[in-house]
Amino acid sequence: MPTRYDVSAVPPQGGYIAKQCPVRAQNNTLLPGELVPASPEAERRMELGRAFEVTIFDQLLGAHPDAVLIDDRAAADREAATAAAMAAGAELILGGRLPTDHVGRRV
DSSP, X not given: OOOOOOOTTSOOBOGGGGGSOHHHHHHHHHSOOOOOOOOHHHHHHHHHHHHHHHHHHHHHHHHOTTOEXXXXXXXXXHHHHHXXXXXXXXXXXXXXXXXXXXXXXXO
């Protein structure tokens, strides 16, 4: 039987962790160390990704005028705005945030 670790102290993880190597994600969570700043190349890729997201959101908003855009608010405010948009029956929500899953330790 595999060893089970107590993960109750691990903060909920965002969606980015699913894009990482599983071993790295586990080691970062169970054996946290000093964070290494992102390289200039990685910073550039992240900035290009954010710019791409803005472009796509603009295109989607142009094609779907009834879409709801949840902007850069605090996490709790984004969760509340997303829940309100879902309750109102919004068919397309951009930039939303679902409630934190404390049991699954993910955001």
